[in-house]
Amino acid sequence: MSLRELYQEMIVDHGKHPRNFGKLESANHSQAGYNPLCGDKLMVYVRENNGVIEDVHFEGAGCAISVASASLMTEAVKGKSIAEIDKLFDLFHHLVTEGKEPAESIGKLAVFSGVAEFPVRVKCATLAWHTLKAALHNDPIAATTE
Amino acid sequence: MTISATTIDFTKLRRDFPILQGTNRGKPLIYLDSASSAQKPNQVIDAITQFYANDYANIHRGIYELSERATKLFEDTRSQVKQFINAKSAEEIVFVRGTTEGINLVAQSFGRSQWQAGDEIILSGMEHHSNIVPWYLLKETIGIVIKVIPVTDDGALDLTAYKQLFSARTKMVAVTHASNVLGTINPIKEMTAIAHTHNVPVLIDGAQAVPHMPVDVQALDCDFYVFSVHKLYGPTGIGVLYGKKHLLDAMPPYQGGGDMIETVAFDKVTFAKTPQKFEAGTPNIAGVIGLSEAIRYVQAIGMQQIYQHEQDLLAYALPKLTAIPEMRIIGTATPKVGVISFILDSVHPHDIGTVLDHEGIAVRAGHHCAMPLMERFKVPATVRASFGVYTNEQDIDALIKAIELAARLFG
Numbered sequence: 001m002s003l004r005e006l007y008q009e010m011i012v013d014h015g016k017h018p019r020n021f022g023k024l025e026s027a028n029h030s031q032a033g034y035n036p037l038c039g040d041k042l043m044v045y046v047r048e049n050n051g052v053i054e055d056v057h058f059e060g061a062g063c064a065i066s067v068a069s070a071s072l073m074t075e076a077v078k079g080k081s082i083a084e085i086d087k088l089f090d091l092f093h094h095l096v097t098e099g100k101e102p103a104e105s106i107g108k109l110a111v112f113s114g115v116a117e118f119p120v121r122v123k124c125a126t127l128a129w130h131t132l133k134a135a136l137h138n139d140p141i142a143a144t145t146e
Numbered sequence: 147m148t149i150s151a152t153t154i155d156f157t158k159l160r161r162d163f164p165i166l167q168g169t170n171r172g173k174p175l176i177y178l179d180s181a182s183s184a185q186k187p188n189q190v191i192d193a194i195t196q197f198y199a200n201d202y203a204n205i206h207r208g209i210y211e212l213s214e215r216a217t218k219l220f221e222d223t224r225s226q227v228k229q230f231i232n233a234k235s236a237e238e239i240v241f242v243r244g245t246t247e248g249i250n251l252v253a254q255s256f257g258r259s260q261w262q263a264g265d266e267i268i269l270s271g272m273e274h275h276s277n278i279v280p281w282y283l284l285k286e287t288i289g290i291v292i293k294v295i296p297v298t299d300d301g302a303l304d305l306t307a308y309k310q311l312f313s314a315r316t317k318m319v320a321v322t323h324a325s326n327v328l329g330t331i332n333p334i335k336e337m338t339a340i341a342h343t344h345n346v347p348v349l350i351d352g353a354q355a356v357p358h359m360p361v362d363v364q365a366l367d368c369d370f371y372v373f374s375v376h377k378l379y380g381p382t383g384i385g386v387l388y389g390k391k392h393l394l395d396a397m398p399p400y401q402g403g404g405d406m407i408e409t410v411a412f413d414k415v416t417f418a419k420t421p422q423k424f425e426a427g428t429p430n431i432a433g434v435i436g437l438s439e440a441i442r443y444v445q446a447i448g449m450q451q452i453y454q455h456e457q458d459l460l461a462y463a464l465p466k467l468t469a470i471p472e473m474r475i476i477g478t479a480t481p482k483v484g485v486i487s488f489i490l491d492s493v494h495p496h497d498i499g500t501v502l503d504h505e506g507i508a509v510r511a512g513h514h515c516a517m518p519l520m521e522r523f524k525v526p527a528t529v530r531a532s533f534g535v536y537t538n539e540q541d542i543d544a545l546i547k548a549i550e551l552a553a554r555l556f557g
Contacts, residue, residue, distance in 0.1 A: 003504045003555070007497075012556060016492075038496035038512050039526030061526055063496035064556060118500065 006114035006121070007064065010072075015064030020074035024057035029138070033060075033131030035123050040066040044131045051082050053136075058128065065112075065121050070128035072108055082136050089129045096125045154451050160536045162187035162443075173506030176541050181326050181354060181485050181532030182510050184379045186436075193439035194381060194432050205431055206405060220431055223438040224421075230441050231371065232362040233388050240387040240394070240421045241429055245353040246276040248372030248387035249320070251424060252349055253280035255397040256370075261317050263289030268311050268319045268346075271297040271522050272328060275515040277320055277351045295321070297522055301328035301477035308337065312344045319348045323355035327514045327530065328477025329485035331355065335366050342367070347393065353377055357534070358456055358483035360449040363388050375433065379535070380440030384433030387424075394420040401426040447535060456484030456533045463531075463542045470549055476528050484533030487514075490549070493556040495527040501552035502529075507545060 024030075024045035033042040040062030047055040056077055058070045077085050091102040092109055099116030115125045160166055163185045168175050177185060203213040205220045221236075228236040242248045257267075267281050271294050284290045293311045296304045303321075319341045324331045338348045347369035355361060356373040363371050371388040375381060389397075399406055399417055403426035408416040417423050444452065463486065467473055472491035489495060499511030510530045513520045520527065531545055 003501060006500070007555060015497075016556070036513070038494075039520070040496075041526065061494075063494035065497070121496075121500065124496065 006118055008111050008114070010108065010111045011068040012064060014068035014071040018058070018067050018071035020057045020071065021059065022057055023059060024055060026055070027057070029135040031131050031135035033127050033134070035062070035066065035127045037120070037123060038063055040124055040127055042066065042070055042128055042131055044070070044128065044135050046132065046135050048082070048136065053077050053080055053082070053085065056132070062127070063121075063124050065115065065124040066127050069112065069125045072111070073128045073132065076107060076109055077132070085136065086133070089133060092129060093126060096122050154447055154455070156455060156535065156538060159447070160538070162189065163536050164188060164191075166536055170506045170508055171504055173504075176505075176507045176544050178531040178533070178537065178541060178545060179508045179510050180357070180377070180534035180537070181530065183376050183382070184357060184534050185536065186379055186381070187443055189443050190380055190436050190439045194436045197432055197435040202431070204428055216431065219438070220429075220434050223434045223441075226438055226441055227386055230445070231356075231386075231388060232364050234364060235391060237420050238388055238391050238394065240389065240424045241434060242372075242385045242387050242424075243383055243430070244374040244376070244385035245351060245372045246280075246374075246385075248370075248385055249277055249349065249351065250280045251387055251400045252370050252372075252389070253284055255400045255424070256393065257281075257284050257290070257318070258288065259398050261288060261290055264291065264315055265317045266291045266293055266313060266315045267317060268293050268295060268308070268321075268341075270295040270303055270321045270332075272301070272303070272325045272330070272516065272519050273320075273322055274326055274351065274353070275517070276353075277322060277349075278518070281320065290317070291315070294518075297328075297519065298479070300479040301325070301330050302479035303330075303332055303337075305333070305337070309340060312341075312346065316344060316346050319346055320351070321348070322351040322353075323361070324352075324358065324483045324485075325477065325516075325519075326354045326485065327487050327516050327519055327528065328479070329482030329487075330477055330479045331359070331481045331483060334368065338366060338368050354483060354485065357444075357452075359453040369393055375437045375440060378437075378440050379443060381430075381433050381436035384430045384437055386437075391420060394424070397424075399426070400424055403427045405429075444535070452535055453483075455535065456537075459484055459533050459537055459539070459542065460486070462539055463545075466542065466546050467549075470546070470553065472553065473549075476523055476525065484537070485530065486532070487528040487530045489525055489528050490553055493552055495529045497556060498529050498549065498552045501555060502545070502548045505544065505548040505551070507548055509545075 026047050027045035029046040042060035045057045056074045096115040115121050165185050201215050203216040205217040224239045225236045227239045295308045341348045349370040350368045352371050352373040357378045375384040406418050406423050406426040474489050476487040495511040512527050
């Protein structure tokens with residue numbers, strides 16, 4: 001497994017130029033997420049309307065994997081329902097822990113398949129998703145992947 | 147007087163460490179994480195194996211010759227440690243699980259039995275969590291106040307500020323001998339003398355000093371000194387707490403059980419004398435045997451030689467590192483032990499660590515159990531490369547190349 005397969009072009013790009021980056025003033029959910037292992041810190045902002053995500057942004061600093069994952073997550077979940085997002089998280093989690101692409105298409109998120117070969121990076125890839133899930137289900141405890 | 151490090155064949159010495167012939171991520175292992183834990187030479191591995199094969203029995207209680215042999219090997223090591231750190235007596239050497247347990251022992255036995263709400267302890271901003279949290283627990287349980295010596299921009303302790311932290315309520319100073327993040331060696335002899343003018347005892351965290359330089363606890367005049375054996379090329383699960391005898395004698399027990407008692411009745415227990423008073427239960431006997439061999443191993447090289455070897459490596463590495471664009475070394479104060487923390491402006495430490503891992507290089511990327519220090523330098527984490535007796539210039543060349551690769555990949 002070469003480094004190129006972990007750090008694919010899209011990951012490096014989204015890590016350096018994250019999409020939907022910055023505070024979301026019209027958010028009605030927000031949640032902080034923290035990965036103590038390497039110091040990744042994220043803040044996820046969501047505007048939800050009737051169980052559908054209208055907009056999602058994030059702020060924070062972290063390694064390329066955590067930032068790229070947050071960026072691609074924001075693109076993937078816009079317009080989806082909470083139930084669809086929970087399902088997508090499961091599929092994504094399987095991908096990064098087992099490395100097998102799921103039967104259903106997860107679009108650009110498949111680019112993280114290399115993470116499975118680097119178990120210490122799984123927590124980086126899933127931080128944004130844990131944080132989003134905590135925001136949507138109003139979990140008051142700050143999301144961490146410890 | 148500095149003895150030339152070239153009188154020791156450090157290249158030949160590498161062959162004592164079998165793991166260095168191995169691989170990491172399919173490439174030859176380049177181990178630059180000795181500050182986290184040191185690799186073990188054959189001599190230490192064999193000593194432990196031979197002990198279990200030939201001399202093993204429980205100690206102190208047995209009435210047969212085998213147990214006498216094991217007990218002698220164990221207690222001889224106590225005298226050996228006394229000589230290694232120049233304590234006054236072997237009774238001032240307590241075997242614990244590691245630096246962390248040693249500090250917890252002092253906090254719970256010395257601190258808890260004497261201090262009250264409002265009493266103060268002075269720590270420093272560069273402490274490892276093992277020299278923060280035990281005192282924080284006393285803050286939570288008995289209400290002591292923690293005061294912190296500030297760290298300067300180059301990674302040293304602000305001694306002027308230190309002197310001003312003392313008050314009528316100060317009960318202890320607990321500070322690290324050498325920083326596991328910055329590498330800075332603190333002027334603890336001077337700091338101890340200052341504390342003693344206020345009648346305040348001093349605990350020194352020597353985890354990152356003992357493997358890298360000679361330590362003389364009588365010359366330092368510190369009241370407590372702790373270190374871990376696994377960082378000293380010995381096994382895990384064993385460490386040393388040194389304490390001045392009159393202090394240890396006055397302290398109540400830490401853990402209760404067998405071996406630390408004289409007599410036991412349900413309504414009255416009398417305790418053993420120092421140091422047995424603090425060693426409840428069957429100890430890590432093989433760990434102590436490993437410690438014995440580890441001390442023999444480093445003394446055969448010479449602690450001053452080891453210190454000089456690391457200084458030579460620092461002199462080789464630092465100019466090459468600072469030549470890399472966007473490189474920021476965290477901790478430029480001297481003198482330092484062979485520990486270098488750094489960041490690159492545009493690449494997160496964890497990503498640098500992964501690229502290095504891929505080139506076979508083992509470094510640490512994270513907060514190094516020093517979150518307050520990370521906060522002080524406003525970094526989420528650093529990459530830390532650290533040296534051992536087996537580290538050579540080729541290791542450093544490989545490190546430089548890999549950092550440059552990481553910068554290219556993400557730049």
